[in-house]
Amino acid sequence: MSSAPQTEVKIAVEGLAFGYGSTPIQHDVSFTVPAGSIFAIMGGSGCGKSTLLKALIGLLRPSAGTMRVRGEDYWAVSDARREQIGRRCGVLFQSGALWSSMSIADNVALPLRMFTTLSAPEIDRLVRLKLDLVGLTAPGEMMPSDLSGGMRKRVGLARAMALDPDILFLDEPSAGLDPIGARRLDDLILDLRDGFGSTIVMVSHELPSLFAICDSGIFLSADTNTAIAIGAPRDLRDQCADPTVHAFMNRETPKSESAPGNGGPK
Amino acid sequence: MDLPAADSPSSALDSPAWDCRDEGARRTVDLSGDWIARRHAVPAAAIEAIGAVPGLSSLGFQTDRIGAWDSGLLVFVAQLRRDADRRGVALDETGLPPSARRLLALLPRQPPPDASVPPRRSPRLILGTWALSLWAEEKAVARILGETILRSGAAVRGQARMRGADLLTALQDAGASALGIVIVVNLLMGGILAFVGAVQLRRFGADIYVADLVGIAVVREIAALITAVVMSGRTGGAYAAQIATMLGNEEIDALRAVGIPLHDYLILPRILALVLMMPLLYLYGAAAGIFGGFLVAVAMLNLPSTTFLSHLQTAVAGSQILFGLGKSVAFGGVIAIIGCRIGLSAGRSASDVGQAATRAVVAGIVAVIALDAVCAVCANALRF
Numbered sequence: 001m002s003s004a005p006q007t008e009v010k011i012a013v014e015g016l017a018f019g020y021g022s023t024p025i026q027h028d029v030s031f032t033v034p035a036g037s038i039f040a041i042m043g044g045s046g047c048g049k050s051t052l053l054k055a056l057i058g059l060l061r062p063s064a065g066t067m068r069v070r071g072e073d074y075w076a077v078s079d080a081r082r083e084q085i086g087r088r089c090g091v092l093f094q095s096g097a098l099w100s101s102m103s104i105a106d107n108v109a110l111p112l113r114m115f116t117t118l119s120a121p122e123i124d125r126l127v128r129l130k131l132d133l134v135g136l137t138a139p140g141e142m143m144p145s146d147l148s149g150g151m152r153k154r155v156g157l158a159r160a161m162a163l164d165p166d167i168l169f170l171d172e173p174s175a176g177l178d179p180i181g182a183r184r185l186d187d188l189i190l191d192l193r194d195g196f197g198s199t200i201v202m203v204s205h206e207l208p209s210l211f212a213i214c215d216s217g218i219f220l221s222a223d224t225n226t227a228i229a230i231g232a233p234r235d236l237r238d239q240c241a242d243p244t245v246h247a248f249m250n251r252e253t254p255k256s257e258s259a260p261g262n263g264g265p266k
Numbered sequence: 267m268d269l270p271a272a273d274s275p276s277s278a279l280d281s282p283a284w285d286c287r288d289e290g291a292r293r294t295v296d297l298s299g300d301w302i303a304r305r306h307a308v309p310a311a312a313i314e315a316i317g318a319v320p321g322l323s324s325l326g327f328q329t330d331r332i333g334a335w336d337s338g339l340l341v342f343v344a345q346l347r348r349d350a351d352r353r354g355v356a357l358d359e360t361g362l363p364p365s366a367r368r369l370l371a372l373l374p375r376q377p378p379p380d381a382s383v384p385p386r387r388s389p390r391l392i393l394g395t396w397a398l399s400l401w402a403e404e405k406a407v408a409r410i411l412g413e414t415i416l417r418s419g420a421a422v423r424g425q426a427r428m429r430g431a432d433l434l435t436a437l438q439d440a441g442a443s444a445l446g447i448v449i450v451v452n453l454l455m456g457g458i459l460a461f462v463g464a465v466q467l468r469r470f471g472a473d474i475y476v477a478d479l480v481g482i483a484v485v486r487e488i489a490a491l492i493t494a495v496v497m498s499g500r501t502g503g504a505y506a507a508q509i510a511t512m513l514g515n516e517e518i519d520a521l522r523a524v525g526i527p528l529h530d531y532l533i534l535p536r537i538l539a540l541v542l543m544m545p546l547l548y549l550y551g552a553a554a555g556i557f558g559g560f561l562v563a564v565a566m567l568n569l570p571s572t573t574f575l576s577h578l579q580t581a582v583a584g585s586q587i588l589f590g591l592g593k594s595v596a597f598g599g600v601i602a603i604i605g606c607r608i609g610l611s612a613g614r615s616a617s618d619v620g621q622a623a624t625r626a627v628v629a630g631i632v633a634v635i636a637l638d639a640v641c642a643v644c645a646n647a648l649r650f
Contacts, residue, residue: 118307
C-alpha cells in the first residue's frame with residue numbers, strides 16, 4: 001500500500017516533550033503525518049506511546065514543543081477552538097472505553113446527539129451504518145457488558161467514527177484480538193482510510209498490523225526517552241541500523257542483552 | 267485514489283441533491299452537492315420515493331458532480347439498496363465512487379435483526395422470581411454469616427488465611443479514620459436532644475431531668491444508631507464499592523483462580539474490623555452525645571453542672587451501656603455483611619459500582635434501624 005498522493009500535512013509535531021508531573025517521559029519528538037496516511041507510534045512497553053497519544057488528542061498538555069493539527073497550533077489556540085478541533089478527531093481507546101451505562105447504539109449516538117442537529121431517526125440510521133461498517137451485527141440495544149473484548153473494540157471504533165472525523169486515533173486497535181479478528185480489523189482500517197480518506201494515527205506493537213497497513217511511523221525508546229527511528233515499519237524492519245529497533249521489528253532479543261527475553265519486545 | 271474533499275469547518279457546503287433520469291426501465295440517480303452526514307440528512311421517505319416507480323428494473327448512479335461526501339452518502343445508498351432489494355430492482359453501483367463501493371461492500375444487505383422483545387411476564391412469574399431471588403439472597407447472607415462465625419474462630423487461633431496488614435488497614439479505616447465524624451455527629455445529636463427535651467420538660471418544671479433524658483436516650487439508642495448510620499454511609503458503601511470494583515477488574519476472579527478463599531481474604535478482615543471498632547466508636551459516640559447534652563444544659567439552659575452529672579450517674583446504669591455495646595456489635599456485623607454481599611453480587615461495569623455502593627448504604631441503614639426496632643421490642647418484652 002503506497003501512501004496517499006496528497007501532500008497536505010494533517011499533523012505536524014515539532015520538538016514535543018511530555019510527561020506526568022515532573023517525570024519526563026519523552027522529549028524532542030518530531031514527526032509529520034500526511035493526510036490520508038496511516039501513521040504508527042511504536043516502541044516497547046512503557047516507552048510513552050499511549051502518553052504521546054494522550055498529548056495528541058488533547059488530554060495531556062506537552063511541556064515543550066509545538067503540535068499543529070491542520071496547520072493550527074493545537075496547544076496555543078483557545079480551549080473552545082481546541083474542542084472544535086477535537087470534534088473532528090475520533091479516538092478508539094485501548095479497551096474500547098465504552099460508557100457502561102448506555103447501550104452500544106447510545107454510545108455511538110451520543111456524539112451525534114450532542115454535536116449535530118439531526119433528528120432521532122436520522123441518527124438511528126447513521127448509528128446502524130457505523131455499527132454495520134465495523135461488522136457488528138448485534139442489536140444496538142445490547143449493553144457493553146454483554147459484549148466480548150473484540151466486539152467492544154468494534155463498537156469503540158464505530159463511536160470514534162460517529163462524527164465522520166478526518167483524523168482517527170487508535171490505541172492498540174488489534175491488541176487482544178485473535179489473528180483473524182486482528183486481520184479483519186486491519187482490513188477495516190484500510191477500508192475506512194481508503195473510503196473516507198481519514199488520516200489514521202495508531203499506537204501498536206502488533207508487528208503484522210504495522211507491516212500490513214502503516215505508511216510511516218515513529219519509534220520511541222524508553223532508554224533514551226526520545227524517538228530513535230522514523231520511517232515506514234517495513235523499512236525499519238529491513239534497513240534500520242539501530243539494534244533496539246531492529247530487534248523489535250524482527251522480534252529478536254537485542255544483542256546487547258545477555259539474558260533472553262529480558263525487557264525485550266512483547 | 268479518489269477521496270472526498272477535506273471538510274474544513276470553514277468551507278461552505280451545499281445541500282445534497284439528486285436528479286432522476288429514466289431510460290426505459292432503468293433509472294439513473296445523478297448525485298450532486300455535498301453529502302456530509304452531520305450537516306444534512308436526506309429524509310427516508312424521499313429515498314423511498316426514488317425507487318417507487320412501477321416497472322423499474324434497475325437503478326444506477328452518476329456522481330460526476332458530487333462534492334464532499336462521508337457516511338451521509340453511504341446511508342443514502344444503503345437505504346436505496348435495501349429498498350431496491352425489497353422491490354426486486356437491480357442496483358448498479360458502478361457509477362459510485364470506488365471508495366464508496368468499497369465501504370458499501372462491508373454493509374450487510376439484510377436489515378439487522380431486531381432485538382428480541384422479552385415476552386410479557388405475568389404477575390405470578392414476577393412474584394415467584396422475586397421470592398426465589400430473595401430466598402437465594404437470604405441463603406447467601408446466611409452463608410457469609412456462617413462462614414464468618416466459623417472462620418473468626420480460626421482467625422483467633424491464627425489459622426485464617428488473612429493478611430494481617432489487610433486487617434490493620436481495615437481496622438484503621440473503620441476505626442480511627444471514622445472517629446472524628448462519629449464524635450461530631452453524636453455531639454450534635456446529644457445537644458439537639460437536650461434542647462428539644464428541655465423545652466418540653468420545662469413546661470412541667472422538670473428541666474432538671476434533661477440529664478436523665480439525654481443519658482438514657484444516648485446510651486441506649488442514639489449513640490449506637492447514629493454511629494451505625496454514619497458507618498453504613500461511610501464504610502458499608504466503601505466496602506461494596508471496593509469489592510464491586512475488584513470484581514470489575516477481575517481481581518476477584520484472580521483470587522478464585524489461585525484458590526485463595528474469598529471469605530478469609532476479603533470479607534473476614536472487613537467484618538472483623540467493623541465488629542471490633544463499632545463498640546469503641548459507640549463508646550466515644552455516647553460520651554460525645556452526653557457531652558453535647560451537658561454543654562447545652564449548662565450553657566443554654568443554665569442547669570448547674572453538678573446537678574447534671576449527679577442525675578446522669580443515677581439515670582444511666584451499666585446494663586444500659588452493655589445493651590448499647592451489644593447492639594453496636596450487631597450493627598457493625600450487619601453493615602459489613604451487607605456491604606460485602608452487595609459488592610460481591612454487583613455487575614462488572616462502572617455504573618454497577620455506583621449502584622452497589624448506593625444499595626449497600628440504603629440496605630445498611632434500613633437493616634440497622636429494623637434491627638434496632640426488634641431490639642427495642644425485645645427489651646420491652648423482657649422489661650429491661
